Amino acid sequence: MNGRLLDVWVYLSASPLAGLTLTLLAYQAGLWAFERCGRTPLVNPVLVAVVLIIAVLKSLDVDYKTYFDGAQFVHFLLGPATVALAVPLYNQFQQVRRSAGAMLAALVAGSLTAAGSAVALGWLFGASERTLLSLAPKSVTSPIAMGIAEQIGGLPSLTAVFVMLTGIVGATLGGSVLTLIRVTDWRARGFGMGVAAHGIGTARALQVNETAGAFSGLAMGLNGLATAVLLPVLVRLFTQTG
Amino acid sequence: MLGPITILLACQLAGELTVRMLALPVPGPVLGMLLLFTGLLVRGGVPRPVADVTGGLLRNLSLLFVPAGVGVMAHLGRLSDEALPIAAAVVGSTVLTIAVTAWVMAALLKRGRKGPEA
Numbered sequence: 001m002n003g004r005l006l007d008v009w010v011y012l013s014a015s016p017l018a019g020l021t022l023t024l025l026a027y028q029a030g031l032w033a034f035e036r037c038g039r040t041p042l043v044n045p046v047l048v049a050v051v052l053i054i055a056v057l058k059s060l061d062v063d064y065k066t067y068f069d070g071a072q073f074v075h076f077l078l079g080p081a082t083v084a085l086a087v088p089l090y091n092q093f094q095q096v097r098r099s100a101g102a103m104l105a106a107l108v109a110g111s112l113t114a115a116g117s118a119v120a121l122g123w124l125f126g127a128s129e130r131t132l133l134s135l136a137p138k139s140v141t142s143p144i145a146m147g148i149a150e151q152i153g154g155l156p157s158l159t160a161v162f163v164m165l166t167g168i169v170g171a172t173l174g175g176s177v178l179t180l181i182r183v184t185d186w187r188a189r190g191f192g193m194g195v196a197a198h199g200i201g202t203a204r205a206l207q208v209n210e211t212a213g214a215f216s217g218l219a220m221g222l223n224g225l226a227t228a229v230l231l232p233v234l235v236r237l238f239t240q241t242g
Numbered sequence: 243m244l245g246p247i248t249i250l251l252a253c254q255l256a257g258e259l260t261v262r263m264l265a266l267p268v269p270g271p272v273l274g275m276l277l278l279f280t281g282l283l284v285r286g287g288v289p290r291p292v293a294d295v296t297g298g299l300l301r302n303l304s305l306l307f308v309p310a311g312v313g314v315m316a317h318l319g320r321l322s323d324e325a326l327p328i329a330a331a332v333v334g335s336t337v338l339t340i341a342v343t344a345w346v347m348a349a350l351l352k353r354g355r356k357g358p359e360a
């Protein structure tokens with residue numbers, strides 16, 4: 001590398017500008033592909049962006065930490081965006097209040113299914129114990145999921161990856177699954193997406209319908225709470241008897 | 243635009259501080275969401291600037307997951323070693339959870355409509 005190129009490289013890897021720009025460019029490429037393919041959920045903009053960014057980072061031999069130093073400014077907005085979910089929730093409050101009973105039952109059923117079936121399927125196909133414990137909180141929004149993983153003996157950073165994959169799978173397949181089992185009620189559709197696929201599911205639900213988005217956002221918060229309370233107890237029960 | 247952003251950040255900050263002081267098992271932003279929600283209930287409506295800013299943020303919600311998603315690259319080794327169980331668990335469990343949750347909720351909502359309240 002000649003001197004000037006090296007200077008440019010040093011500047012780019014020290015400044016957050018490159019990571020940020022790359023994130024926005026890749027996401028817009030993802031959106032473009034999504035629109036281009038008739039807005040099918042099969043082309044998930046997050047997935048497209050992640051694959052593109054990893055390809056670029058690998059080919060330039062840049063590690064994740066260097067990239068994240070820049071991209072953290074986008075990541076930071078997740079907090080305020082979660083707070084912003086109060087607005088669709090408020091707009092749909094009458095509906096939320098009327099379906100509180102159904103929501104609670106669905107929450108318990110969904111929360112147990114999420115953790116139980118993840119561990120059961122992983123075990124059936126021979127996952128290691130570390131992986132199983134990291135899989136258990138996969139349907140919960142990542143800050144809570146990472147905390148739970150740490151508590152029950154999983155790897156928090158691996159859990160974050162499973163949370164991400166779960167969200168993408170939920171956003172991609174959720175709509176077709178719900179149509180297949182003939183659930184047409186937007187409240188139930190949104191709630192299912194939120195319990196199973198947290199924020200990424202909610203982002204998808206908001207794209208489709210505001211009622212679904214509000215129920216999904218609420219479901220995400222409630223499932224975080226339910227799993228944080230239930231899962232450590234369940235794990236202790238199982239490891240003692242098993 | 244400045245006002246609504248300040249409100250969002252203040253709610254999040256209040257949420258983060260409360261969670262830490264009381265050692266609650268919820269992330270700060272989720273508590274912040276409940277705070278803003280309570281505020282909207284008290285006020286009895288969503289001010290236009292707040293609706294604009296939150297709408298803009300939520301329309302691009304997917305983008306905000308990209309940086310964390312790229313974290314997958316740090317675990318490519320384990321992901322390929324245990325690809326089958328991980329794929330089975332993530333895909334199978336996510337699909338099953340969406341179906342069970344939505345089905346239970348839809349069934350109960352339907353039953354509620356046929357009940358005496360309807």
